[in-house]
Amino acid sequence: MSARGPALRRPRPSSPTPDLRPATPSLKTVTNPGSSAPALLARDLACMRGDELIFDGLCLAASAGEIWQIVGANGAGKTSLLKILAGLAPAAGGSLRWRGVEIGVGAEALRQDLCYLGHLPGITGYLSVAENLDYLARLSGATPVMRPAEALLAVGLAELGAAPARRLSAGQRQRLALARFVLLASPLWIMDEPLTALDQAGRELVEQMLTDHARRGGLAVVSTHHPLAVPAAHLRRFEFGASLAA
Amino acid sequence: MSGGTALTAARAVLGRDLLRAWRRRGEIVQPLVFFTITVYLFPLAIGPAHDTLRVLLPSIVWVAVLLSMTLTLPDVFAADHADGSLDHLALSPHPLALLVLMKAGAHWLTGAAPLLVLGGLLCAVFGLETYTLRALLLGLLLGSPVLSLIGTLASALTVGLRGGTLLLALLTLPMYIPVLIFGTSAARNAALGIPVQAEMYLLAGLSVLALTLTPWATAAALRARLG
Amino acid sequence: MKSLTEFFAMGGYATYVWSSYALAAVVLIWNVVQPLRRERQLLRTMGSRVQGGRRVAP
Amino acid sequence: MFERFHKFASPPHFHAFARMLSPWLFGVSALLFAAGLFGGLVYAPADYQQGESFRIIYIHVPSAWLSMFVYMVMASAGAVGLIWKVKMGDIVARACAPLGASFTFLALATGSLWGKPMWGTWWVWDARLTSELILLFLYLGYMALQSAIEDRRAAARAGAVLAIVGVVNIPIIHYSVEWWSTLHQGATITKLDRPSMDISMLIPLLGMTLAFKTLFAAVLLVRTRCEILEFEQHTNWVRELATGPEVR
Structure with a gap:
């Protein structure tokens, strides 16, 4: 299957592409009333x-109320995948749909x-933290x-509102970036290694945020190596890299 | 569910760039010093003969403005690329062309306008007669939006590249030539007493053309480079 | 009609006419040869690289 | 009809098409060159003013026209690539640049070689020579940008934007240089007015122009094939091609 313009031809069936579709169908989460149609659907993505x-x-195929943890070897393309899902980078092939709408760059x-x-x-x-x-x-x-x-x-930065952001430590900058997730009611979260530079309290904060987000019916796609302490009903795992390295 | 129209986002981008420029106003002076040094190199090179300099001064100021622009243009996007906020510009649902237009406007206010004021001051100090000085300043005023807009486009094309500043100059200077030609011919004709409306209209026309076309090209350039 | 030497003399402008034609020949021939050589070299390196078992997508 | 054109948007088809067509184009351009050179150097009478030095026109004018034409091809290919997301557009645009730069350089060099006997100096601030020089800077800027960006696809997309902006700037630059330069030499041939050259001089010139154009088309197809091989080196069909029989 040559990686040409998006979805010009169905790939030949003989192509030995490993089928990465998750075996278990996505569980219907307790909280959201059962929008079983996948909110985020990627098919034959190439990069x-x-x-x-x-x-x-x-x-x-990711549905509302799920937290997808992307794990994989370094250089397997986790960041590239997240950039494609966010519409930041063009996919070299395949199609991507968010709530049924086809996504080009x-x-x-x-x-x-x-x-x-x-x-x-x-x-x-x-600029200051608040700005x-x-x-x-x-x-x-x-x-x-x-x-x-x-x-x-x-996110624990209440008293630093007026401080110039360049004086923050790496962990505090990460918390400031996470404050945006708490502030805005975005249904889709895409996070690339959110736990780096965070202390233990910071990790728990992220896990709590993800749990609340999933319970509210939101969808999160997170790439991280640390195990995520979130309710198993919401957690989905996406193995990457290992099964591809032929 | 829209949390604010495109205008609020545009105002946010403009306000943030101006605020950042104000917070680092120490660095904003550097291109002005470069501009002054460049203008005063020429009398040292040509010799102190007052009348030859009087004829050449407007053209020297124009060339110095062009060169100083290529100093301030790279960090229109370079700083955002370095700290990661460039992704958020591209991720905004609001039209990227409008947002990059705001960045070009912020650059014009912090990069180009001070050069115009300083150029006028240097010429006044030098004793350029008022009619030529007015023609020079009006020409700079009408032509400088083109410099900021095409410069912002080149800055988007070369964001994050090694040796980006040199490449940016190589991309922008050929496209600055029409503005340079009309600007300097306006000043020269003014010195001879010839009316200069033609050059002013042409410069204004170029600015309007750049204003309408380059934001879309800059948005496409950013999408191409961020991919 | 014109003798051969007259032809090459080009009415005294021989240097300019022939040097521009020579330059044209050089530029055009280089533009023809270089891509053809590069294509052959590309095919050869890709051919050997594939036999070398490098991972190529299906 | 669009379906047939769409077929060429996919690299394997375009590669096969280019491989089939370029030998013919090389043949045709060789014939045209032979006819044009014979016509220009031998058959055409000497110019009453410039004498034999006017024969440089048979190189200068075709390459000057072509330098402008190639930039138009580059910009339109880039536009096709950018607007309809057709990968072939970006590839063709990238393949054009070195060719355009070579023709622009050739036009400049032969222009000054022609100017020396006529105007007495190697370089004259003639409007068309000056805009030709600026066109060379635009080409060099395009190629510098292409080489500065490692990722081939991003480079091609960024190049397409630059080419489109460049093509908008070319008439502006040309007009402003005309405005600036007082030394005019009326264009020897414009499609509208009566050619200021005798018909026996004109035919070889059109012959040479056609020869240049077919040569450009042939070399562009070869360069495009090289770019396709590099763009698509990870695909199946390139692998078969590389290990196929005809790799000489």
């Missing part, structure tokens, strides 16, 4: 980095509902569910 094919034939439907955390926290050093949160919130276009001060309190 190139330069001339190197990172992965192809990747399928993922630059789809507004996905961005309206997305909250993304990359490797870098996205914090501007010259950073306010800027990123207004940029994302999502409706805040609480006042910014409450969000900062929730």
Whole structure:
């Protein structure tokens, strides 16, 4: 199956692509009333980095109320996958749907509902903590569910509101980036290694945030190596890299 | 569920860039010093003969403005690329073309406008007669949006590249040539007393053309490079 | 009609005319040969790299 | 009809098409070159003013036209690649640049070689020579950007944007340079007015122009094949091609 423009031809059945579709059908979560149709549906995703094919034939069907943990070897393409799911990077092949809407690079439907955390926290050093949160919130276009001060309190940065962000430690910057997730009611969370630089309290904070998010019927796609202490009913595991390294 | 219109996001981008520029106003002075040094290199090179300099001064100021622009342009996107906030610009549901237009506007206010003021001051100090000085300043005012807009596009194309500053200059200077030609010919004709409306209209036309076309190109360039 | 030497003299502009034609020949021939050689070299390296068992997607 | 055109959007079909067509184009351009050179150097009479040096026109004018034409091809291929997300568009745009730069350099060099006997200096601030020089800078800027970006796909997409902005700038630059330069030499041939050259001089020139164009088309197809091999080196059909019989 040559990686050409998206979905021009069905791949030949003989192609030995390992089928990564999760064996167990997605469980219907207790909290949300049973939107069984997958909110985020990826089929035969392929990704190139330069001339190197990172992965192809990747399928993922994620429904509301689930927390998908992406695990895999370094360089397996976890970050590339998350960037494709967020609509930041173009897939070299395959199709992606969010709530039934086909996503090319630059789809507004996905961005309206997305909250993304990359490797870098996205914090501007010259601005204060509160100014950073306010800027990123207004940029994302999502409706805040609480006042910014409450969000900062929730992530433990309440008294640092006016401090310039460049004086924060790496862990505090990560908490500031997480404050945006608490502040905005985005149904889709995509997080790339959120637990790095966080202390034990920080990890518990993230786990608690993810649990509340899933209970509210939100969907989260998280890449991390640490085991996530979240209720098993919501947790889904996506093995990556190992099964691909032919 | 829309948490604010595109205008609030645009105002947020503009406000944030201006606030950041204000917080690092110490660094904003550096291009101005470079500009002044460049302008005063030419009298040292050409010799102190006052009348030859009087004819050449407007053209020297224009060339110095062009060169100083290539200093301030790279960090329109470089800082955002470094701290990761560039992804959030691309991830916003609001039109990216509008947001990059705001970044170009912020650059014009913090990068280009000070150069215009300083250029006028240097020429006034030098004793350039007012009619030529007015033509020079009006030309700079009308032409400089093109410099910021095309510069922001080149900054988006070269974001995150090694040697990006040099590449940015290589991309922008050929496209600055029409503005340079009309700006300097306006100043030269003004010195001879010839009316300069033609050049002013052309410069304004170029600015409007750049204003309408480059934001879409800059948005496409960012999407191409962020991928 | 014109003798051979007259032809090459080009009415005194021989250097300019023939050097521009020579330059044109060099530029055009390089533009023809270089891509063809590169294509053959690309096919050969890719051919050997595949036999070398490098992982290539189905 | 669109279905047939769509077929060429996929690299394997375009590669096969290019492989089939380029030998023919090389043959045709060789014939045209032979006819054009004979016509230009031998058959056409000397110019009454410039004497024999005017024969440089048979190299200068076709390459000058082609340098502009190639940038248009590059920008439209880039636009196709960017707007309809057709990968072949980006690939063709990337393949055009070195060709365009070579023709622009050739036009500049022959222009100054022609100017030396006529105007007495190697470089004259003539409007068209100056815009040709700026066009060379645009090409060099495009190629510098392509080489600076490692990821081939991102480079091609960024290049497409630059080419489109460049093509909008070319008429502006040309007009402003015309405005700036007082030394005019009317274009020897414009499609509209009466050609200021005798018909026996004109035919070899059109012959040479056609020769240049077919050569450009042939070399572009070969360069595109190289880019396709590099863009698609991870795919199945390239692997079969590389290990296939015809690898000489």
